[in-house]
Amino acid sequence: MADKELQVREKQELQSEAEHTRPGLVFTPMVDIFESEQVITVLADMPGVSSDGVSIDLQNNELKITGEVEDQGGEKERFLLREYNTGRFHRHFTISDRIDQSKITATMKDGVLRLVLPKAEKAKPKKIEVKAG
Amino acid sequence: MAVIRWKPGLFGWHRDPFSEMDRLRREMDSIYSALVEGRGSVPAAGVFPALNMSEDDHNLYVRAELPGVASENIDITTKQNNLIIKGERKIAAEGEKVSYHRKERDAGNFRRIISLPTPVDTNKVTAICKNGVLTVTLPKAAEAKPRQISVKTE
Numbered sequence: 001m002a003d004k005e006l007q008v009r010e011k012q013e014l015q016s017e018a019e020h021t022r023p024g025l026v027f028t029p030m031v032d033i034f035e036s037e038q039v040i041t042v043l044a045d046m047p048g049v050s051s052d053g054v055s056i057d058l059q060n061n062e063l064k065i066t067g068e069v070e071d072q073g074g075e076k077e078r079f080l081l082r083e084y085n086t087g088r089f090h091r092h093f094t095i096s097d098r099i100d101q102s103k104i105t106a107t108m109k110d111g112v113l114r115l116v117l118p119k120a121e122k123a124k125p126k127k128i129e130v131k132a133g
Numbered sequence: 134m135a136v137i138r139w140k141p142g143l144f145g146w147h148r149d150p151f152s153e154m155d156r157l158r159r160e161m162d163s164i165y166s167a168l169v170e171g172r173g174s175v176p177a178a179g180v181f182p183a184l185n186m187s188e189d190d191h192n193l194y195v196r197a198e199l200p201g202v203a204s205e206n207i208d209i210t211t212k213q214n215n216l217i218i219k220g221e222r223k224i225a226a227e228g229e230k231v232s233y234h235r236k237e238r239d240a241g242n243f244r245r246i247i248s249l250p251t252p253v254d255t256n257k258v259t260a261i262c263k264n265g266v267l268t269v270t271l272p273k274a275a276e277a278k279p280r281q282i283s284v285k286t287e
Contacts, residue, residue, distance in 0.1 A: 111200035111265015
């Protein structure tokens with residue numbers, strides 16, 4: 001893992017059928033999603049988003065993640081080189097498991113959101129024993 | 134909607150060649166303005182991380198989006214008129230018992246060099262990383278700063 005060179009990837013602009021009501025660019029953050037028996041964890045790269053800028057909405061199994069960014073740089077700056085654009089982040093997922101909404105935790109560190117969605121009791125796997133008849 | 138001029142020609146009606154030129158010019162203009170306004174920006178260098186560079190009267194600013202990179206893993210050096218940004222993005226293992234639905238985030242090393250357009254005061258370069266955005270502030274050397282020259286009357 002340590003020898004791997006990071007490749008530059010263009011930020012993906014959000015493709016959505018509906019138009020945005022607010023001007024500005026919207027990007028889809030890169031995510032890792034993994035689950036253990038108890039929780040589903042979502043990690044999302046949202047550089048420039050502070051912990052106040054994140055909003056998470058879970059309704060009817062649909063999880064929406066939005067991150068608002070502050071402008072990078074002051075007003076008096078002139079661009080000399082521009083290889084990336086900035087804009088807010090948005091992505092949504094359908095969650096198939098039942099989530100215990102009261103225990104969701106979200107933390108933001110170095111521009112990475114860690115969202116922990118604990119599964120509700122019903123969704124936890126139950127071991128079914130096969131009895132010899 | 135553009136209004137297009139049609140003119141009668143030898144083989145019936147055809148498009149006015151000048152209106153074609155107009156159309157071409159408009160397209161070139163829109164491509165150019167898209168680039169200038171930054172909407173069509175591309176990672177020109179193809180090296181991670183993508184950088185934005187800007188300036189004001191006193192400083193040059195170089196910014197990069199490095200989410201999840203701890204500041205102790207970023208190493209910044211200036212050498213002559215070059216800025217070198219290198220580091221490593223680490224993604225900790227989440228344990229053996231997890232199963233992945235998606236894995237889009239990458240870990241690895243990066244190293245990028247960029248030449249600076251103006252001389253800078255290398256002793257006063259500062260860098261901060263906030264919410265995963267690195268900002269390197271490079272104060273311009275005295276000779277590169279704009280100077281107001283007043284015109285005297287005799």
